[in-house]
Amino acid sequence: MSTVHRSRTPRTLGVIAIAIVLACSKRGGPDVGQLAVAARKLGDQLDQERRDTLAKLPPTVVPRPDLGTCSVAAFKPDPHAPTETPAMSDTIMEDVFLVQRTGFANASELSTKPGPRRKMLDVDLRLVEGQSDPRAPDDVERARKLTQRAWWEQDLVLVIDEIELPKLLDDKTFKSGMLRGRAYVWDFDKSSIVCAAMVYVESSASVKLKVTAGDSVKNAGPEYLRGDLYEQGITAAKKSLVVAGPRRP
Numbered sequence: 001m002s003t004v005h006r007s008r009t010p011r012t013l014g015v016i017a018i019a020i021v022l023a024c025s026k027r028g029g030p031d032v033g034q035l036a037v038a039a040r041k042l043g044d045q046l047d048q049e050r051r052d053t054l055a056k057l058p059p060t061v062v063p064r065p066d067l068g069t070c071s072v073a074a075f076k077p078d079p080h081a082p083t084e085t086p087a088m089s090d091t092i093m094e095d096v097f098l099v100q101r102t103g104f105a106n107a108s109e110l111s112t113k114p115g116p117r118r119k120m121l122d123v124d125l126r127l128v129e130g131q132s133d134p135r136a137p138d139d140v141e142r143a144r145k146l147t148q149r150a151w152w153e154q155d156l157v158l159v160i161d162e163i164e165l166p167k168l169l170d171d172k173t174f175k176s177g178m179l180r181g182r183a184y185v186w187d188f189d190k191s192s193i194v195c196a197a198m199v200y201v202e203s204s205a206s207v208k209l210k211v212t213a214g215d216s217v218k219n220a221g222p223e224y225l226r227g228d229l230y231e232q233g234i235t236a237a238k239k240s241l242v243v244a245g246p247r248r249p
Contacts, residue, residue, distance in 0.1 A: 003206055003207065003208050003209070005172060005173055005174070005205065005206045005207075006166075006173070006174060006175075006176045006203055006204070006205050006206065006207075029135075029140070030140070030144075031134040031135045031140065032128050032129055032131070032134040032135070032136075032139050032140055032143045033129065033134050035140065035143035035144055035146070035147055036125045036128070036129055036143055036146075038147045039121060039125060039143065039146040039147045040121070040122075040125070042147060042149070043117075043118050043121045043152075044118075046118075046149070046152060046188050047114055047115050047117070047118035049191060050115055050155075050186045050188070051110060051111050051112070051113070051114075051115070052111065053186075053192075053193065054110050054157065054159065054184055054186070054193070055110040055111035059182065059196075060193070060246075061193050061196060061244040061245055061246060061247075062196060062244065062245070062246075062247050063196040063197050063198055063240075063241075063242045063243075063244060064196075064242060064243055064244060064245035064248075065242045067242065067243035067244075067245050068242065068243050069241065069242055069243070070185060070194070070195035070241035070242055070243060071195075071243075072154055072185055072187075072194065072195060072241075074100075074101060074153070074154065074156075075101075075102070075154075075156050075185060075195070075238050075241060076238065077235070077238045077239050084208070085208070086208040086209065086210040087204075087207045087208060087209060087210075087224040087225070087227050087228045087231070088224070088227045088231070089220075089223040089224050089226075089227050090223050090226040090227040090230055091223065092227065093227040093230050093231060094230075097116060097234065098116050098119055098120050098123065099120075100116075100156075101116050101117060101120070101153070101154065101155045101156060102116055102155065102156045102157075102158075102234055103115060103116035103119070103155070103156075103157050103158070104157065104158040104159075104160060104181075104230055104233065104234070105157060105158075105159060105160065106159075106160050106163075107159055107160065107161050107181075110159060115155050115157055115186070116155045116156070116157070117152050117153075117155045117188070121146060124142075124146055125143070125146060127142075128142050128143045149188065149189060150189070152188035152189070153187075153188065153189075154185050154186060154187045154188065154194070155185070155186055155188075156183060156184070156185050156186075156234075156237065156238075156241075157183070157184055157186070158181055158182075158183045158199060158230075158233050158234055158237050159181050159182045159183070159184065160179060160180075160181040160233075161180055161181045161182065162178075162179070162180040162181070163177070163178065163179045163180070163181075163229075164177050164178045164179075165177050165222075165225075165226055165229070166203045166222075166225040166226065166228070166229055167222075167225075168217070168218065168221040168222055168225060171217045171218065171221075174203070174207070174221070174225055176202050176203040177202065177203045177225065177226070177229040178200075178201070178202050178203075178229075179199070179200070179201050179202075179229055179230070179232070179233045180199065180200045181198075181199045181233065182196065182197070182198060182199065183196060183197040183198075183199055183234075183237035183240070183241065184196050184244070185241065185244075193244045194243070194244055195241045195242065195243060195244050196241070196242065196244035197236075197237050197240035197241045197242065198240065199233055199236050199237050199240065200236075201229070201232040201233050201236045202229075202232070203225065203228055203229050203232065204228050204232060207224060207225060207228045209221060209224045210224075
């Protein structure tokens with residue numbers, strides 16, 4: 001374990017997808033493959049609606065502290081989370097975020113980058129599609145749930161407007177990075193942004209790196225420093241989320 005320190009320097013579309021599944025049931029019930037097609041069709045439609053709204057400039061809604069804190073329990077900070085853990089690489093960090101229904105995107109890719117729930121849909125579908133029997137009752141039921149709008153709930157996306165990546169100076173020190181952006185909680189049932197936050201963070205003062213045998217801080221350090229910066233951004237977003245609303249005149 002090594003430690004480096006910071007240098008002082010549309011709703012109706014869902015009905016169409018479900019109708020496909022119901023039509024299949026008249027032929028003895030849909031199998032996993034048929035349900036997966038319906039799930040992806042609905043998923044593409046729901047996520048496109050989310051991307052189109054988030055990509056609008058200026059943003060259609062803003063954080064409104066006067067309306068209260070965000071009530072979505074899934075994105076409240078965990079008071080029992082460990083305070084000191086080894087950093088994760090930026091690629092691993094994005095996978096961890098998926099499980100938490102959380103992700104990040106540069107402002108320039110908002111209109112095209114799939115959100116965390118859309119990515120998680122593919123992960124869940126691959127698990128059931130990889131089974132040997134496409135009509136196994138348990139797998140069919142798991143796939144059926146993925147065709148339902150209720151599965152989507154909400155996701156949280158950190159939109160990165162400006163970023164300066166941290167730079168490794170040597171095996172012990174690094175130049176701090178900076179991230180400025182906006183965070184949005186999208187509710188798939190309401191088809192709207194329900195919570196938002198403004199975010200500004202810098203790298204942690206020190207970052208613990210887990211360097212495997214045969215690797216080096218010089219080689220592995222940069223991706224772990226990036227992971228730390230993204231984690232700081234998501235953590236700050238969760239702490240700052242408030243109800244979203246229209247700009248006040």
